[in-house]
Amino acid sequence: MNEFLNVAIVGGCGRVGLPLGLVLATRGCQVSLLDIDARRVEQVNAGQMPFTETGAPALLQQVVGKSLRATSDARCLAAADAVVTVVGTPVDRHLNPEIHDLYRSVDSALQDMRDGALLVLRSTVYPGVTKLVYDRVRDLGRNIHVAFCPERITEGKAIEELVTLPQIVAAFEPEAQARVRDLFARITPTVIELQPLEAELAKLFTNSWRYLNFAVSNQFYVLAQTYGLDFNRIHDAVTRDYPRMRAFARAGFAAGPCLLKDTLQLAAFSGNNFFMGHAAMLVNEGLPNFIVNQLRGAGLGGKTVAILGMAFKAESDDPRESLSYKLKKLLELEAGEVLCTDPYVPDPTLVSVERALAGADIVILGAPHAVYAGLEFPPGKQVVDIWGFWRHAAGGCGTMAQSHA
């Protein structure tokens, strides 16, 4: 058994920090979740999850007040053998990486950390940031080991994936490499070692690849719809019993807090020569505009439109960078009324699904939550289902999914 470790997570009450903290707290670590969000800190210490994450509520009950606690007091860093930072790394309004929050949080963590401790960057960072942090530590004359270990979970499956997915770890020096390998070997059987710049690119390649993959399907969707054809019928035909097309995704909103901004981080790193990344952005971000353009042809003015599902993806309560909200904004310029609903997203402007459906002339599926599978639409309503969700929910016969074309 590994020695008992004291771990602090900066940004510990967020979507990445909290699941990691929960898992480490069951693997021989005393975990402090440091966060500036006082409400989240209070919720976690009261045993309540601040967001939905499968399997997390039971784990939280098991460890809170014992091997895990949340705090806003940075003094918890002084006792830590390892400090993991997972604060957000957004792009700015010019689509360039915004790394100052990360730098500020690392700088302030360094003030409290003790010499000999390990600092692990877990946020998705712009390539080269690990080296800059490493140089900063040396310039300050501090004996702190720096490592980078990217988070690769998908929201909603974090607890399962943290203990099953391989972990990529990287550091400049053997001792830091050994320490970060030992930390993550506590939670997963497979640890993959890379150089820091390789690991930074590995994470950005992963998210960009997924974003491009969705863009291909969305481009094909737009193409088929433009010719009055049903993309999902074609998708079903080419993927059935044909393993080479297994990676052919369905069409749908490709959004959320990570895929686009990480594609843009890679675009910035390439000196804005990542043509496929920018093209993918135009296609994926253009999908709400395409829907509105098609609806405009059949007349939008004066009509009531319902958007079902405001989270950025199915079964999620996370509305960050959701294209349903972009669609809502576009529709508000042209439709009579826009009614939005979601059973999971905490947004006081949302209405119940019954209210949304009752008033709507046009129904658009924004996020294919499973609870919508059994919905029935009275005759006369126009239904837009880019995902092909109701076609499959209805056993592939397509009875409920009508094209808006």
Ligand SMILES: NC(=O)c1ccc[n+]([C@@H]2O[C@H](COP(=O)([O-])OP(=O)(O)OC[C@H]3O[C@@H](n4cnc5c(N)ncnc54)[C@H](O)[C@@H]3O)[C@@H](O)[C@H]2O)c1
């Ligand atoms: N959400 C995902 O599915 C996912 C997956 C892989 C990687 N990532 C990456 O992980 C990072 C974090 O993403 P997230 O979704 O967990 O964000 P989040 O907003 O859910 O969590 C960030 C947390 O950090 C806290 N915070 C911000 N500044 C702080 C500071 N100075 N000190 C202490 N706490 C601070 C916030 O209050 C928040 O609770 C990003 O780089 C993201 O790209 C996210």
